[in-house]
Amino acid sequence: MTAEHKARVATTWLDGCSGCHMSLLDMDERLLEVAERVELVYGCLVDAKEFPEDVDVTLVEGAVSSEEDLRKIREVRARTRVLVSLGDCAVTANVPGMRNPFGPGPVLERAYLENVTLNAQIPHGAVPALLAESLPVHAYVPVDVFVPGCPPSADLIFSVIMDLVEGRLPQVQGTARFG
């Protein structure tokens, strides 16, 4: 099969721990099978600076927690045909969302003031500003496929990718679960 027939797939990473990407790599030798069907056009495994246009499938890991996350996911959505929320953070906000009952202020204070012994200060400008709440991806943009799990198993990710490149809607109901 030639490169032209390969699905253009991207992965991206918002507020998450990279565990879902690790799980993706856990496919081990099946990565070769995937590579035959997929052209990876963007993601932490690829040296691309700009999120490209005209992407068939994007797997997004992580919750939307900062202004930068929000900018990124809107761009991704605009340039992607099938958007996949990969893992609990993208699907439910999961661990990043644990700050929500407290609000960003107390969380920043805890992290940058109370627990710091040297040069305690809340950073401004150097890092993107936090949104009031950390929310799942579909709180901001429409999502086509949800794959919960923390992380989703390599088997599940493999089957989701293969379903999508073969034009099937992945059936994860009854297989995937939170946590």
Next chain:
Amino acid sequence: MSTIEDARAPGEGARRRPPEPLVPEGERRVSANVCQAAGCLSMQSDLVLGALRDRVEAAGLSDVAVRRVGCLGLCAAGPLVEVPELGRLFDHVQPDDGAALDSLVTTLSGGEPGGQAMAKEPFFSHQVKVVLERCGQVDPERVEDYLDAGGYEALTKTVTTMSPEEVIAEVVRSGLRGRGGAGYPTGLKWTTVAKATSHDGKFVVCNADEGDPGAFMDRSVLESCPQQVLEGMAIAGYAVGAQHGYVYVRAEYPLAVKRLNSAIRQAERSGFLGKQIAGTDFEFHVEVRIGAGAFVCGEETALLASIQGGRGTPRPRPPYPAASGLWGRPTLINNVETYANVPPVVMRGGEWYGSIGTGKSKGTKVFALAGAVVNTGLIEVPMGLSLRQIVFDIGGGLVGGKKFKAVQTGGPSGGCLPEELLDMPIDYESLAQAGSHMGSGGMIVMDESTCMVDVAKYFMDFCREESCGKCLPCRAGTVQMYGLLDKITRGRGTRHDLDTLQSLAEMVRTTSLCGLGQGAPNPVFSTLRYFRDEYLAHIDDHTCPAGACRLDGGER
């Protein structure tokens, strides 16, 4: 003490009368009935009573009785004084309003009658008083007044001349249905409790936990004529074979509680409660239980849990209270208005009662008319009267000539009826078909300045706060529905939110454990049905057509 004659006999040693109103010793030519129900009282009608009494005394009118009575109905125009013999009504009578008091005294002394001619008051047109017959006529704190007005004749007739089966047959014949909202046939309920076997007693419970916001019928009845409710309960006790009754009243109604307690003491002294009622072996005791501020306790199983000292959480039915109620024994539960209907049914017969009203909804219904209507107050109308007659004839139309938008009936589980349904007859079936229900009888008129999405949000706020928290759909579902409605009223909602709201409402209605949860989505359904364009205006155009919502718009 055994008969009515005995009870009326003066000079009973045990009888301690409450402070006497001014009643002439000799012949009474006319009387001035000063309303002492909560509405008028809050406008100092007690001072009006005192002031009028002083003036009548000063004028030497020895054949005039100045009496305190219960609700005269037209609460909007209080304090009210009625001169029934002349059919005159004086409204807005202030204790320091010399002119009004002078006019009253002139009227009472036989001069030019002042005030309004009641016959001409549109407010009193269309009304038929069965439950409220004695409400503006008797002193609520004097059993003698009630007896003079024919009170306790029905109970005496019941226990001395009728078998329990005959009493129930009469109630069945009347077609009376529960006035608490659901409209369950009263006779059928009584039959079930009567048939239930119990070795250690049965109970009769009066639900006076009138919690619907905008409803004050039961309060008015208890404040105006508590004896009639007690009499109805005692008749019910005789019919179903119970010797003990409880009245469960809201703590928010202190005056009703006070008058009820005093009525029980007086009825006991007069031999109409307690042992050997009317000289027979029948005994019936009534205790008052005061609620503590939980709307859900209007639900019968929650009410029973509360009477037994627990958290007022409903339980699944069956078993129904008729089979297993208070302390696991058969228990009859009806509301205030239902019991108040019983003495007239027994006295005048079920046939007579059934001749009032419509095919399936017999008799009269008491409504509390409130909101954006001119004549707010307490009314009693035959079933089948149209909404238009109530709002525009009795209610006198809308305040300030504003445009009518909706009538809300049935409280937090009821619905909002639009203009096109104004000619609908008011009965159980029509209301249910229109997506609302009778409820206990609150009727709130809304004009064009009321936003229907905001009204739905208001009721959802009520339900989420009053949910007992036991079953999941009601506990968490009402909170989520409130969130969606709040989002829409802020102009942040989407069409997708509307779909979610609708499917969530459907789920909460179908799966909740009790009536509170099952009914909670009704205001959403009815406003979506009749006022969907208002929802869409908030969503698509980010505007509130009524100008009631503060839209902050923007994206989430």
Next chain:
Amino acid sequence: MSDEVRTLVIDGRDVAGASGQSILSVAEESGVFIPALCHLAGLSEVGSCRLCMVEVEGTARLVASCVTAVEEGMKVTTTSERLLAYRRRAIELLFMERNHVCSVCVADNHCELQELAKTLGVTHFELPPLHPACDVDATHERFVLDHNRCILCARCVRVCDEIEGAHTWDIRGRGTGARLISDLGKPWGESTTCTSCGKCVQVCPTGALYEKGRSVAEGKRHRPYVPFLVATNALGTGRQL
């Protein structure tokens, strides 16, 4: 309970139960799965989670199968599109009501809520999380109460009252503000009625109650725990099961 036999049809299968027995219990015995969270064999039924609602032919309303007795000739349907939609919504309402973060929960892998979400095919939530600020009470010497994971099923309340006889637990407040409480709403460690028997921990379907020292995914329960207790109790008292 009477021994009279009732025959009925559940999902097209002919089954039999005793009069007075619940639909749920007969289904369980017949190997038909009906989801439920507040129900636990051996405890009284409260009918509050509403997950076990089923369709009964000839009845317009759904009935909670845990509190509805079987009747002769009944035709019960335990799964339909409508029921599935309601159940998924119920799971969603539970997840959104408190702060359920499976990945860092002591009950991960041993949680009835998590398992049910999977079984019912819940993959995401449409409704917004309410994320209330909830306490974690670790004052007891052996156990922890994490309100973030509590679904108010009241199994703990019932086991403590009905089997242990201590009635340490109850619910305070109402609506979504309702919380599990011990004694006069004070920290669990100060309870004078708690016998530290741990029954509440064993019956908790989620990670709301757990043994100290357990970490993520280590909160395995001993099941079936209550039926065993009920059986031993019954042996002691001669009470009929």
Next chain:
Amino acid sequence: MVATPARTLSPPSDDKRWRQVEVRMRRLGHRPDGLIEVLHTVQELFGFLDDSALAFVSQSLSVPPSKVYGVATFYSHFMLKPQGEHTCVVCTGTACYINGAGALLAKLKERLGLEAGGTTADGKLSLLQARCLGACSMAPAVVVDGEVHGRVTPSSIAVLVEAL
């Protein structure tokens, strides 16, 4: 643990009002189902229900403490904290709501810096919210120290509260 016979329990203090509570409990036969009645009595006498009162009632009626606490917190009428010297209750029934009770309440909250159910720092005033007082014909209604005021406006309420 063997329960101490309820009748010999001693009240939390030698305050004379406890005698009235004891009389009420005796009249109810120290039955557990008299719980709400007894809580009403305690609150009438003391204004609120504190821990010692709840514990006393729990022991006297042989009701588990968690159940007493569960009941006391279920009903909005029961107060677990002392109330202000004065109370201002805003009715938020339907008729009052559509006649502007929301604005009234917002005004009061802002002016007093309180949420509904709160009491000012000086203990002077408690702001409460009621679910329909049945004074619908005078909507919006406010009850200040037990006295009903009808057709209240944001400015007239300010005057009322200021006068306290």
